[in-house]
Amino acid sequence: MTGPVIDLGVLRHGAEPDPDPSPRLSRPPRANGRRLRCALVLLLVLVTLGAAAAPPPRRAVVTLPVPPGADVLVDGDLLLSIESTGASTLRRRLAAYRLPEGVPLWQAPLSAEARYWGLTLLDGMVLVTGYEIGPGGRGTLTIALDRATGAYRWQQPGSGTELADGNLLLQSGGEGEPVGLRVVDPCCGTVRWQVPPTADVEIQHAGQRANRVVLYRRNGPTEVRDAATGAVLARADLRPPGQGPLDFAQVLGDLLVTMGGEPSTVTAYGLDRLDRRWSVTVGPVEFATDCGVVLCLRTGANELWAIDPTTGVTRWRSDRWRWGWSYDGRLMVSADGGGPLERYLVLDALTGRQLADLGQWQLYQLGVGGKLLGTRRHPDAGVLVGELDIRAGTVRVRDVVPAATGECQAITGNLLCATPDGSYQLWALPD
Template identity: 30%
Template sequence: MSVSVIDLGDVSSLPDEPEGYPGGRPGFGRVRVGRLAKAAIAAVVTLVAGGSALPGPPVLREVWSVPTSADESMTLDADSVYLHRPGENGTELTAYDLRTGRVRWTRPIDTGPSWFGATPQHGVLLLPGDEQTIEVKSPDGGMMGYSYSGSLTALDPATGEQLWQRPGSQHWADTGETLLMYERDRTGTLTWLRQVRMRDGSIVWERRAPAKADTVEVLFDDGTPNRIVTAGPRGRLTVLRYTDGTEVTSRSLPWQKVSYNTGVGSSLGAVKGRLVVVDTGLEGNIDRSRVTVYRADSLTPLWSRETNGWANVQDCGPLVCLSTAQGLFEAVDPETGARRWAMAGSPFIGTVADGERLLIPGTDDEPEQTLVDAATGRVIGPIAAGGLMSMDDEEGTATLLRQLDPTTSVLSRIDTDTGRSTVLGVLPAGDQVFCSGSGRRIVCTLGDRLVVMTAG
């Protein structure tokens, strides 16, 4: 195999910082990046030998940075980076202009620990808070404690002004104009369900949760939520309309409460507008699971499959992906469960190109991504090295990060049309490296700094 040397470019010569550079001179700066780039040439050559297509020189350039720490959380949207900073005198949320690093606003908040974070969503910034901790008894007598948010606050992302605040937790499903919230009591039992308007928090509808329900799931129809399903510890499932909370049907299904010691028990999920119940630990064998798919409106079964190991079921474009053994999965018809194609890979699959393609993670110690056609399983382009950091559907790209040695990681981008990957640049490796992206900008926490870079 012939090996080409990749020109890393002169990454020690970066553009001038914008006026009012935040945080002073960055620790991850010109000299440090230049030395890391030169030290990583051999490692990048190794990556080329692995078969990745790496056209052109790297295009990663630092724009601005600010200090950060391990107990802070970061999120971003198309315009801003938001840092949630707990401190001795309380917690602050700061919004930085994504392009320049200018502080747009800072406000004190009382929403709980930083792991709650902040979520930009359809023109508002949502902050979970009022942390609640409960203990739940499992069937084998063990006790399990877990935490959840007891309130939700919405801010204007442009100004930081509070728009509304309500008790309860947010479900991740929404319509863009409304979102679903729910409340629990001290035992973890659901007490109230309500749908509120995203911008002003006004109530569209609210109702008491079905009796003794402790689990809630949302089903979708062509990307729009249309049914809410709740489940109780004895398998009583209730289906509600998403638009107004009206009950559609209710039925008891075979159900086993989850043991927090072994993981054996029943869990609820949703794929392609259908309800999924996963039973782990069939007949006491933790290495056997059953997946049963039900119609949403009648709770009548469509198909059922037994699998080896822990079952995982998820949307895979037009099909449903079902893990069948360690490192193996099948893409099946959502209505019948009939197999369409199969391959090896991790069950945590990313959908790109509006569901037409999939990114299949590898199962080896070295992370990699395989781009495939969702309908047929046909592999598109070469295997790309790295773990998935972020996806950008508008750009048609996904950003990957791979640690090359104890001191160096490489950041690359894969084209989700062709499967070709391009090295963007090198970063210092470490446990605190985390990257996300918005358009042509890459945002990484690198040890004690948050660094914003351009890519292209």
């Protein structure tokens, strides 16, 4: 079944006019033509009545035995749920259910009192990340459990990023504290190399995996290290002129972008040798991100700047957009929406020209690099589901999920949504 398409931001020409609109003469209809038309009309009536009498197709809906307030993640045929074990919200367990039936498979207590917020699947393990606040200590930690059985494997401080060689990079600290690094084997937690908490950290990714790490200090040298071995690849003092503190550094593609000094200056360095490429004064910067053919800077003056990554030349700037990112060769930006919704638009990255307005949605992505789905409350109840085609600038309505509150997670071919009573239901999306 193909849903209707809402065409947003795409101009279409009207139908071609009849080149000869004058009335035409025709011979009177013959009797056999009337009989044929009557037969066709009767056939159409019968087909319509038959379709109306047929029961509507049953929707594939599964109610899952997950308690209200749980944090859930779906991986293939497995649904994982972080659930409370009693009166204390800090005592949690991880439960696994087989999809699509929702049959319980196993449950395992989590070994530390913490506010858990992350679930990651890696090399047959389930990595549960949270912030420990119990009597055993304070700080971020990761617990590894066996995906098939829930058996406890190991526990380490920090939150994890997968490396290109399959090992796991764990970062501890943050939130104004120096970040410590350790790389461990996911099978058993064996430490491969580590750095004590002495610096802030940025990571370069090759696809979805960490490739290199940057350790920078506000009043000291900056290092680029190989993420697999910890070997130092480049080292330099990147503090701004006058030796003022370095406010922040950020990896954007093959560049390391820093900000600091008076007035506030953004400077780009090549990540291989930390060689200076360009510098531009823009005032305080809240964040920077790779927007494909440009770099996006969000300034303290509530402006979004598009910077040429090769020369540092400002391509355009606007106070209309909150933030931007590259998707499918286009630049998506967001503006203020209504409540939890964001308004999404598509721009030409080099000029800032608006190409399409996609409307207000909560966005979900179907896997890495997969399709974008948007949800929003339907006026009559439930949740409207749309598929966003960024390159075409269109939204195709995929479904209306009647018993959902809008707390959803996209899975290939399915949508997992919370219901008003706090339970979860899995809805099969139509093609």
